[in-house]
Amino acid sequence: MPYFVYKISPPRQLEHLDTKERYQDAREIVRGRRQNEPRESGIEYRLIFAKQQGEAERLLSIPRDERVIGED
Secondary structure (H helix, E strand, C coil): CCEEEEEEECCCEEEEEEEECCHHHHHHHHHHHHHHCCHHHCCEEEEEECCCHHHHHHHHHCCCCCCCCCCC
16 A cells, blocks of 8 residues: 655645655655745645545544543
8 A cells, every 4th residue: 555645735625746656755755844844834745555545535624623642
């Protein structure tokens, strides 16, 4: 299955940038884009592992819960 690279602009607007077969290639694209993007822009770059582009977009459009690291 391929890795899809996306640019996510507020408000949750997805833009497909690339598709790679190797995780390392997709990761390099995302890291490079993140370094060149100012944090204040609100733009995110994500990669996702999916069977098809439609599935990747569906998974990325679902809001993620806040990450819980430990319990208080």
